[in-house]
Amino acid sequence: MTRWNTLLFDLDGTLIDTNDLIISSYEHVLTYYAPDQYSRDDIISWIGVPLADNFSSISSNPSQVEQMIDTYQSHNLANHETLVREYDGVYDTIKKLYERGYSLGIVTTKRREAAVKGADMLGLLPFFSAFVTVDDVENPKPHPEPLQIAMTQLNARPEETIMIGDSQFDIMAGKNAGVHTAGVEWTIKGASFLKNYEPDWMLTRMSDLLDIVGEPEE
Secondary structure, eight states: OOOOOEEEEOOBTTTEEOHHHHHHHHHHHHHHHSTTSOOHHHHHHHTTSOHHHHHHTTOSOHHHHHHHHHHHHHHHHHTHHHHOEEOTTHHHHHHHHHHTTOEEEEEOSSOHHHHHHHHHHTTOGGGOSEEEOGGGOSSOTTSSHHHHHHHHHHTOOGGGEEEEESSHHHHHHHHHHTOEEEEETTOTTOHHHHHTTOOSEEESSTTHHHHHTTOOOO
């Protein structure tokens, strides 16, 4: 029987509810740079993709893309306190896994400043020994590089690692890195959408992880 000892998590939409914050930040940018051209569904489809990639699809001007990223980041950072929410059961589950000796890492396509702020705001930061952001890699998810960096930092082996996320890019990155994968049913993209990418498990709540790794809930 496999003994899982390393758990890697996406951040936005998986550990913390930043959906309203992300959508608001994109809408703020689009108001200035592409008014009335993109819908909420378009924005949802961008979640999990680096900002530079999404904004490059809107503008072919590199300097304007950087301006769009700066506008997004400014709005995002300024509105964390009002728009970021907890997911039920996440903090307690992560705390239990940490206390029971699991190696925990965050692997996100978010930039470091905003990612650290979100995780710290909800008290999650002390539990994670690896924290890999888009600023730390050449190739973001679905490339395996971010997961490989996290596993190196945690001295982990792929066969003992699970990647947990709310996006198809999390599942694809996990498969590309040779680890097992778990999707979360609270994804804004819809559970049925995520199931199409065939994660090994779908979590209805974060505490389902305790059953998967063989830790009883107390």
